[in-house]
Amino acid sequence: xxxxxxxxxxxxxxxxxxxxxxxxxxxxxxxxxxxxxxxxxxxxxxxxxxxxxxxxxxxxxxxxxxxxxxxxxxxxxxxxxxxxxxxxxxxxxxxxxxxxxxxxxxxxxxxxxxxxxxxxxxxxxxxxxxxxxxxxxxxxxxxxxxxxxxxxxxxxxxxxxxxxxxxxxxxxxxxxxxxxxxxxxxxxxxxxxxxxxxxxxxxxxxxxxxxxxxxxxxxxxxxxxxxxxxxxxxxxxxxxxxxxxxxxxxxxxxxxxxxxxxxxxxxxxxxxxxxxxxxxxxxxxxxx
Amino acid sequence: xxxxxxxxxxxxxxxxxxxxxxxxxxxxxxxxxxxxxxxxxxxxxxxxxxxxxxxxxxxxxxxxxxxxxxxxxxxxxxxxxxxxxxxxxxxxxxxxxxxxxxxxxxxxxxxxxxxxxxxxxxxxxxxxxxxxxxxxxxxxxxxxxxxxxxxxxxxxxxxxxxxxxxxxxxxxxxxxxxxxxxxxxxxxxxxxxxxxxxxxxxxxxxxxxxxxxxxxxxxxxxxxxxxxxxxxxxxxxxxxxxxxxxxxxxxxxxxxxxxxxxxxxxxxxxxxxxxxxxxxxxxxxxxxxxxxxxxxxxxxxxxxxxxxxxxxxxxxxxxxxxxxxxxxxxxxxxxxxxxxxxxxxxxxxxxxxxxxxxxxxxxxxxxxxxxxxxxxxxxxxxxxxxxxxxxxxxxxxxxxxxxxxxxxxxxxxxxxxxxxxxxxxxxxxxxx
Numbered sequence: 001x002x003x004x005x006x007x008x009x010x011x012x013x014x015x016x017x018x019x020x021x022x023x024x025x026x027x028x029x030x031x032x033x034x035x036x037x038x039x040x041x042x043x044x045x046x047x048x049x050x051x052x053x054x055x056x057x058x059x060x061x062x063x064x065x066x067x068x069x070x071x072x073x074x075x076x077x078x079x080x081x082x083x084x085x086x087x088x089x090x091x092x093x094x095x096x097x098x099x100x101x102x103x104x105x106x107x108x109x110x111x112x113x114x115x116x117x118x119x120x121x122x123x124x125x126x127x128x129x130x131x132x133x134x135x136x137x138x139x140x141x142x143x144x145x146x147x148x149x150x151x152x153x154x155x156x157x158x159x160x161x162x163x164x165x166x167x168x169x170x171x172x173x174x175x176x177x178x179x180x181x182x183x184x185x186x187x188x189x190x191x192x193x194x195x196x197x198x199x200x201x202x203x204x205x206x207x208x209x210x211x212x213x214x215x216x217x218x219x220x221x222x223x224x225x226x227x228x229x230x231x232x233x234x235x236x237x238x239x240x241x242x243x244x245x246x247x248x249x250x251x252x253x254x255x256x257x258x259x260x261x262x263x264x265x266x267x268x269x270x271x272x273x274x275x276x277x278x279x280x281x282x283x284x285x286x287x288x
Numbered sequence: 289x290x291x292x293x294x295x296x297x298x299x300x301x302x303x304x305x306x307x308x309x310x311x312x313x314x315x316x317x318x319x320x321x322x323x324x325x326x327x328x329x330x331x332x333x334x335x336x337x338x339x340x341x342x343x344x345x346x347x348x349x350x351x352x353x354x355x356x357x358x359x360x361x362x363x364x365x366x367x368x369x370x371x372x373x374x375x376x377x378x379x380x381x382x383x384x385x386x387x388x389x390x391x392x393x394x395x396x397x398x399x400x401x402x403x404x405x406x407x408x409x410x411x412x413x414x415x416x417x418x419x420x421x422x423x424x425x426x427x428x429x430x431x432x433x434x435x436x437x438x439x440x441x442x443x444x445x446x447x448x449x450x451x452x453x454x455x456x457x458x459x460x461x462x463x464x465x466x467x468x469x470x471x472x473x474x475x476x477x478x479x480x481x482x483x484x485x486x487x488x489x490x491x492x493x494x495x496x497x498x499x500x501x502x503x504x505x506x507x508x509x510x511x512x513x514x515x516x517x518x519x520x521x522x523x524x525x526x527x528x529x530x531x532x533x534x535x536x537x538x539x540x541x542x543x544x545x546x547x548x549x550x551x552x553x554x555x556x557x558x559x560x561x562x563x564x565x566x567x568x569x570x571x572x573x574x575x576x577x578x579x580x581x582x583x584x585x586x587x588x589x590x591x592x593x594x595x596x597x598x599x600x601x602x603x604x605x606x607x608x609x610x611x612x613x614x615x616x617x618x619x620x621x622x623x624x625x626x627x628x629x630x631x632x633x634x635x636x637x638x639x640x641x642x643x644x645x646x647x648x649x650x651x652x653x654x655x656x657x658x659x660x661x662x663x664x665x666x667x668x669x670x671x672x673x674x675x676x677x678x679x680x681x682x683x684x685x686x687x688x689x690x691x692x693x694x695x696x697x698x699x700x701x702x703x704x705x706x707x708x709x710x711x712x713x714x715x716x717x718x719x720x
Contacts, residue, residue: 053551081369154554155562172551253379261550268546272539279532286524287703288327
């Protein structure tokens with residue numbers, strides 16, 4: 001009987017080991033011309049100022065990112081959850097934000113005649129959307145609605161897989177979104193593998209999360225946006241800056257969160273130490 | 289609440305006055321101060337207290353979140369984002385609540401595994417165990433409905449898939465699903481009733497927790513040796529001994545909780561839930577929250593028909609059965625020995641069961657294809673085999689190790705040898 005039981009146990013352990021093989025086999029099951037798992041290429045992990053326990057936003061970088069959003073992305077992509085007033089967090093003064101908002105127009109409340117006319121935006125307004133509705137956005141973009149940018153940096157992340165997702169707990173890796181956006185923006189212009197069919201009107205990008213190609217053409221090129229702080233005007237720098245900006249747009253309280261977290265951790269560790277000392281004292285007279 | 293006589297003595301006039309009319313202070317004193325607990329409890333026994341605190345924490349953060357949340361499919365998603373962006377410390381409240389659910393389940397799973405390891409479900413604690421399983425069921429319902437409220441893509445599609453399970457039942461299936469949804473598809477009526485129930489169920493959990501604690505205080509706690517308390521030397525008073533030990537464990541648990549809230553707040557969530565629900569766009573992979581993954585894997589493991597039962601119904605029955613089997617665990621275990629410490633074979637299969645549960649969880653996150661399905665089927669077979677075959681069988685054929693005569697004897701023997709403690713040989717507290 002013992003042998004049967006031991007056999008059962010061994011079979012269980014064997015199964016666990018075989019599982020590793022199964023995983024490798026499934027993940028390796030790729031066909032270069034007709035891949036079934038996306039993205040085809042995993043994004044590179046970049047260094048972000050907002051990574052890690054003491055992460056903070058680089059305000060200069062966010063300002064550059066805002067410039068890119070305003071001059072390039074906002075032609076198609078809305079960012080409707082972000083209010084102009086929150087741009088003060090990027091280092092702008094109240095007057096600057098007011099002036100920035102005034103460059104936009106938003107529909108006013110109905111006037112005395114019941115007509116809706118546009119007025120200049122104020123800091124309390126949110127970024128206006130480039131299209132009146134999703135149908136109009138789709139019609140103007142070959143059927144694909146350009147996604148809203150308010151949360152895109154948290155709404156996109158390439159699956160990490162085992163064992164990376166376990167390691168991420170210790171390295172505090174939470175930058176899958178910005179890494180993905182940077183990889184996507186710099187991943188255009190490559191030649192698809194031989195035999196791959198790219199649907200009409202789409203653009204091959206091995207970093208795209210949902211398919212082998214997407215409706216958006218390469219949006220950023222070297223030298224397209226003029227920086228006035230001397231930063232390199234390259235596609236790579238643009239991609240980093242817009243990714244950082246979108247991370248801020250998605251998680252505006254990140255710095256506050258990490259700063260609060262540090263204080264909470266210090267308190268909890270000290271408090272746990274004191275409780276442990278108390279516990280040692282109380283239990284000293286009892287064998288347990 | 290304990291069956292024994294009370295040692296509470298009111299000293300002041302007002303205490304005597306209250307005690308003669310509503311002896312609530314007496315009840316509290318007897319339950320949480322004088323209540324005797326075994327002196328050899330390890331940190332695996334701290335999770336009951338941790339769970340009570342987590343329930344309170346979830347209710348407190350949840351009540352405040354509900355003040356800012358809008359229950360309407362057109363408003364829900366943006367109202368959650370308003371909490372994240374504009375409500376004072378709203379981001380903290382929401383991350384505490386969302387990660388709190390994960391921590392709640394982490395703690396409840398450790399708590400259940402501890403019960404299985406030390407045989408806490410055995411006579412006379414069957415009702416205590418069954419009440420615990422009812423709490424687990426209520427927790428699952430609450431967590432599922434809570435995940436729908438932010439009205440993201442996973443909220444919507446998770447609700448669609450899970451309510452769809454009920455259509456597997458012949459005749460009654462469709463009416464049940466329509467009752468749950470308030471219509472023929474997930475929509476505004478679904479969101480409204482889920483919010484209502486999500487607010488209600490935690491208070492039902494609190495009610496069952498009171499029964500759970502009451503039952504515990506009647507039978508007394510188990511302990512790592514599995515031997516019942518025999519004399520006064522076997523126990524210490526709940527306060528200060530258990531209180532301070534539980535408080536220390538709670539501090540460590542809060543450090544883990546805070547680590548996720550402040551540094552990895554979206555680690556447990558799915559990126560797709562930051563996309564507003566869209567009934568026309570199905571996500572590539574619909575996955576539930578991590579704490580449901582083992583059950584999801586078992587649901588999808590049934591890919592074949594069994595006689596008149598088609599694979600869909602078979603999967604749903606398997607998933608419900610995986611919880612239902614827990615109700616009869618007290619009667620499946622035939623062993624006269626309570627604790628796995630003295631049961632070498634049970635101990636081995638127990639740890640395999642833990643590994644199997646983790647494996648099933650991982651498989652639940654994979655697409656249901658190829659080898660993953662075969663491993664899910666093996667894992668499901670072991671899950672049920674552990675309860676239905678191994679538990680009754682091992683009790684009959686296993687030769688347990690020699691049991692100490694009392695808790696005190698076990699403690700003294702352990703401290704004298706100075707080596708590996710008898711009662712905590714497998715150190716399950718390292719899991720937490």
